Amino acid sequence: MSKEHTPYVEEVRVIIEQIYKRSTHSYVEHYVDVPSMAENRLALLYLFLMEQGMTKERSMIFCTATGLVQLGLDIHEYVKNDYERTQSDERNRQLTVLAGDFYSARYYALLAEASEIEAIQVLSGAVQRVNEAKMKLYLAGKDSRLPSAEEYWELRNTIDTGLYVAVVQAYAGTDEKRRFWTNLMKETAKVESVIGEWEQLKWQEQVPFGFARFLLQKPGTTISQVMSGIEQKALEMIGLCEQMVRTLHPVETRNMLATMTARYSHRINRLKRVIEEM
Template identity: 80%
Template sequence: MSKEHTPYVEEVRLIVEQIYKRSTHPFVEYYVDVPSMAENRLELLYLFLLEQGMTKERAVTFCTATGLVQLGLDMHEHVKNEYEQSETAERSRQLTVLAGDYYSARYYHLLAEASEIKAIQTLSGAIQRVNEAKMKLYTAGRDGKLPTDEEYWELRNMIDTGLYVAIVEEYADSEDSRRFWMELMKETAKVESVIGEWEQIKWQEQVPFGFARFLLQKPGATLAQVLSSVEHTAMELIGMCEQMVRTLHPVETRSMLSAITARYSHRINRLKRVIEEM
C-alpha cells in the first residue's frame, strides 16, 4: 500500500482500538469469544463521512458508535439455541447475550455525550431492521422455506450492512452519493461474506452457515456445485465493486477505495493459488 494511504488506514485502526477498548472486559473475555470487527466496512463509513465534509473527530465518533452496535449484534448472532449441559456452557450463553446488550448500549452513551441525537435515532431504527432480517432468515431456514437468491442477499445485506447503510441514507449530501455508497457497502459486504465462505469450504472442508449452506439446501445440490457457485459469485462481485470504484470522483477517494477492493482480489488470487497447488 502506498504511503498516501497510510495515515487514513492508521486512523481506522485507531477507531477499531477505541471500539475494543470501550467494549472489552477480562471476565467476559474469559467465557465469551468476541467477534472480529468488520474493518473494511468501518473504513468505507469513515471515508464516506469525511467525503460529506464531517470533521475527523465527528467521523470517529460515528464510526466508533456504529462499530460498537455492530459488535453487539454480531455477539447476539453467536448465541446458540443449544449448548452442552454444563455450568460453564450456560454461563457462556448468558454472558454472550449480556455482552451483546452491553456493547450495543455503549453506542447510546457515546452519541449522547456528543449530543448526536439524530445519529442515535438513525442507529436505533437500523437495529430494529437488522433484528427483523435476522428473524426472517432464521425462520425461513428453520421452516425449510428457502428464499430466492435475491431474497437471501437482501436479508443478509440488511444484517451485515444495515447500520452503515442507515448512516449513509441519513447523512449523504446528494442522491448520487447516497446511491453509490449504499450500493458499495452492500456489494463489498457480499464479497467479504462469499470469500470467507469459499475459504472455509476449501481450507476447513466444511460448509459454513451462510450463502453456501443456503445453496446446499436446494434440491439436488452437490458440494461441487456449491463450491463452483460460490467461486463464480465471488469473482462476479469483486468485478462489480471494481467497476463501481472506477467511476467514482474525486480521484483521491477512488484511489483509497481501490486499495480496499484490491484486498479482496488479493484474497481471491491467494485462495486460487492454494487450490491449484493442492
C-alpha cells in the same frame, strides 16, 4: 504517498483502537469469544462521512459508535439456541447475551456524550431492522426453506450492512451519493460474505449457513458445484466493486477503495492456488 499509508488509513486504525478501548472488559474476554471487527465497512463509512464534509472528530465518533453496535449484534450471533443444560453452558450463554448488550450500551453513551441524538435514533432504528432480518433468515433456514437468491441477499445485506446503510441514508448530501454509497456498502459486504463461505467450505469442510446452503437446496447440486458457484459469484461482485470505485473522483478515496478490492482478489487468487496445488 502510497495507497497503504494515506491519512485515511491511519485514522481508521485510530477508530478501531477506540472501539477496542471502549469495549475491552477482562471478564467478558475471559468467558466470551469476541468477534472480529468489520474493518472494511468502518473504513467505507469513514470515507463516506468525510466526503460529506463532516469533521474528522465527528466522523470518528460516528464510526466508533457504529462499530460498537456492530460488535454487540455480532456477539449475539454466538448465542446458541440448542445447548447442553450444564451450569457452564448456561453461564456462557448468559454472558454472551450480556456482552452484546454491554457493547451496545457503550455506543449509546458515546453518542449521548457528544449530543448526537439523531445518530442514536438512526442506529437504534437500524438495530431493529437488522434483528428482524436475522429472525426471517433464521426461520427460513430452520424450516429448510431458504428464500430466492434475491431475497437471501436482501436479508443478508440488511444483517451485514444495516447500520452503515442507515447512516448513509440519513447523512448523504444527495440522492446520487445515497445510492452510490449504499450500493458500495452492499456489494463489498457480499464479496466478504462469499469469500468467507468459500474459505469455510475449503478449510473446515463444512457448509456454512449462507449462500452455499442456498445453492445446495437445488436438487442434484454437489459441493464441487457450490464451490464453483461461490467462486464465480465472488469474482462477479469484485468486478462490480472495481467498476464502481473507478467512478469516484476524490483520488485518495478511490485509491483506498481500490486497495480494498485488491485484497479481495488476493484472497481469492491465494485460495485458488492452494486448491490447485492440493
